[in-house]
Amino acid sequence: MGKIVVVENLTLDGVMQSPGTEDDTRGGFTRGGWATPYADPALAETMGKGVAADNGMLFGRRTYEIMERSWGGRTDDNPFTAVLERKQKYVVSRSLDKPSWVNSTPVSDLAELSRIEEDLVVLGSGELVRSLAVAGLVDQYVLVLHPLTLGQGMTLFGDLEVTLTLEETVVTGKGVIIAFYRRRSAA
Template sequence: MGKVVVVENVTLDGVMQAPGGADEDVRGGFPHGGWAHPYADQVLAETMGKGMSEDGGMLFGRRTYEQFYGFWSKQTDGNPYTGVLNRKHKYVASRTLAGPLPWENSSLLEGNAVEAVAGLKRVVVGDLVVLGSGGLVRSLAKVGLIDVYTLLIHPLTLGTGMKLFAEGEDAYGTMELVETVPTTTGVIIATYRPTT
């Protein structure tokens, strides 16, 4: 049976919007895109690389899938992530996309995303890793389908932006800390397992 593993860059005040680039996600006039880049280091790269090399697949919402496809599928500089991302099976939750999807090894989830992910967990061996895809993460969290959260907690606050756990939504429960890895730039890679 597979596990759903959420991997998210977040700030100390919980913002997850646009860690990768200025134009990544400007919804709501978000002016801080690319906030995670100054904190990249070898520890972070190696820790994330270990997780990517394991069996399983990836889960994406439409917006994150399109952003990843637009960037990673075209990288040819020999970085360690492109090959892994191209080889991994990518499952995409979307109400607007139609198949076939353009990135190799990609499948559109049919019907209700929550039900489709529950079905995947029963048949996929290994982890189903969710990167970004905040709306999908919140939908899966509400029904208890997330098994592990790996949060890359960055030492800054932004005061604005979309948060991993949105205000005004139902509580998600408690978590158990499984592992922490500090980086040289102050990022704490914290792995949690939901307990309720």
């Protein structure tokens, strides 16, 4: 099995729900799109390096569907469009049998991940990330910490105990801290 890297946008109070869109209103969440005002060239450059890397992508069903609606089948000149179209995408879901986005493969459970040899990057997909953390399958977390609190919304770790070792940080001009952590243990 390849390495699994989780990339998450978070507020300072740990909220990860709907950072770029208003698509996820579960639990009455009304503050979607909170990360958008913090975009800047330093953030785009750092995240772009990760997206351009030679790896597959791993999604939970909800995030996959949001990403497919936003990026699937686009023909614009955004550099991420071509990268996302050509990458192999895996979707962990018990209800999505035939994903429609090009280069997408369904994965019915975490045990199937052991057969995937390439490195995988997980974007969003909070429920999946928590399951991966409990199973001890996350090798690295890239936490994109935005300088705001929301006071509501789903958090990344919830009641999980995860111990991390900081490897590197990048601070953007808008105060976003991109922290690269290696997992030490999970409980």
